[in-house]
Amino acid sequence: MDSILVKGGAELHGEIPIAGAKNACLTLMPATLLTEEPLTLMNAPRLSDIKTMTMLLQSLGAEVQSLQSGRVIAMSSLGPVKTRAEYDIVRKMRASNLVLGPLLAREGHAVVSLPGGCAIGARPMDIHIHALEALGAEIELKDGYLHAKAHGGLKGARVPLRFASVGATENTLMAATLAKGTTVIENAAREPEIVDLAACLSKMGAQIEGAGTSTITIQGVDRLGGATHPVVTDRIELGTYMLAPAICGGEVECIGGRIDLLVSFCEKLDEAGISITETDRGLKVARKNGRINAVDVKTAPFPGFPTDLQAQMMALLCTASGTSHLEETIFENRFMHAPELMRMGANIEVHGGTATVAGVEQLKGAPVMATDLRASVSLILAGLAARGETLVNRVYHLDRGYEHVEEKLGAVGARIERVAGS
Template sequence: KSLRASFWILAPLLARGGAARVAMPGGDVIGARPVDIHLQALTEMGAEISVRNGVVVASAPHGLHEANIVFRFPSVGATHQILMAASLTPGTTVIRNAAKEPEVVALADVLQKMGADVDGAGTSEIVIRGRSELGGFSADVIGDRIEAASYVLSCIAAKGDIRIFGFDPSHFGEFTSMLEELGARLEVLEGSGLRVEMRGRPCPIHVTTGPYPHFATDIQAPLLAALTLADGESTVKETVYEGRFGHVSELSRMGAKLSLSGQTATVQGVPKLLGATVEARDIRAGAAMVVAGLAASGRTVIEECQHLRRGYERIESKLRGLGAHVVSSADEQEELSLVGC
């Protein structure tokens, strides 16, 4: 219930066993995050689905069947679900308006290693020729581009010079050109890495979130934190989740000048932020507090860090590896303290 991606097990359970009971997904409270696209697509493949007391009850007594599915929105989760279901369903299933994220491509690669025939992953139309059985596989998990982007934005806010390895910089999509607009110097390194150097205040920019390869909603909060230090006025429009500005009030505690109008945040950059006690209201809001805290004057205490740690493994050691002054607390699960540069 606390991890949204756990809901993605619905499709493979249904395809393999013909029935499944899965709790409605949890995750961060960032506005409406409906799963109707997932359920409608599985229904089109022959599933019978009902929701009872917060639990999705699904069955396919006669098995799933091939289908032509058109998503009303390129949902990453729904694309994952149908990729998995269709790979274990004989026949040809087509997904139109599919998500294009690198994680979708990575899943398609794994399914092909298992024996499915998948064409078009990374485009808006994916064709899956399923099998009655799939086999084992060996694969490397791709690097987390959102985690990498968060550390990159920390560097930009703190005027640093860092190297990050273990991810593919080409997975950034539009974010790469946005970094250059901010004034960062970028160098792609051999062995899947990126060097980022920032010598002055960020340049103001105007961005809108959207499906990949457009600017990712998951990077919106840490970007907003970096823009609080920009040399001018910036705007960030959120088009994916309507409740994803919980970090604005926390950044204001640190001296940031922000205002909200509907789904658009306007940021008037300031020369310096001040350390404060703030709250990580969700994973990416927590990342925003880290970005701001690293650049702030004095000590920043980030509370409710259990959210942050769900998305950022070994965050203290990684921050220390980048040169940050991280102060350990008695209960590191609940709190993170940073001393800004």
């Protein structure tokens, strides 16, 4: 199993290209099941999760080709579509559940295994189930599989979500495009990935209003066509690389970055003493002066502070001047990186959903273990600022969400390398 070795103390200078969004691409790919015409995605990220979704779609009968070194994904579901998503593939990734809505909409029935992914809490499927049931589906859980049927097809309805779940919004949005009548999703998620999905579906002929707000209205259509669509910039990769020069010094330009994707995050960086400058090509990031300031962070659905940047922000605040408080409101069990940061000399106390971080002058390198995707990169970031060497073990999580992280950071001066496992 591979590890990442980081030698701390080097300032970063240069530019880092930001990839297309993993979470957007994983949502857009199942949309191919809604049409018999080709769907082509540009600016796709080259990640193991994309390969997993490719395998899942191919197992359902879709044709999926990776072109231009993985930057383009060409898909077609012209032939017969299978309606059973097997455990062996679905267990690898949470986003696999996003085939449920499209399969129900197209075929009127589906059998989908309960999903897997990072161990960061229950992330229950009940919101998805209740939403699809509102559209007329009958769903039963048997032997770890969701057995779903829609006799006579899905029907438009009012769908109030008890929580602004991104995945449930996406599943419902795709299902509703082919439902009979009008669907109104209330308390919908507002993330940029939702807006990107709605834009792609609209190119395919869907009638959607309100994406990016808490109320999305979908007028069902008889069929959808094909489209070519560029995947939106990955705001989580963007935020992660914005933190790199903030943690260890220097100045980095994140190519393709946009403040509107991370308004709350950028506000917290400004409060901490980090300069963010918009350029013609993206965002330029550097410390304003010396040691950064402590800040308090509370995760929230978009446009709030992203839960997927909480671990990385904690790494930054480990060496801040003063005491910071981070409150996690989205997922339980998402402070598993804290004990590993403490191995590096961080002063952190966790009580339930709140972590208190008292900044220290200097972190020290140590062998640490990654527990999930975002924790992996938070430990790498901490290693950039630490004295000595940090060896991050179990980085198979990392490859699910960051393409060639050692190459991107190495290109701006980080002393980082991948160590092949036995």
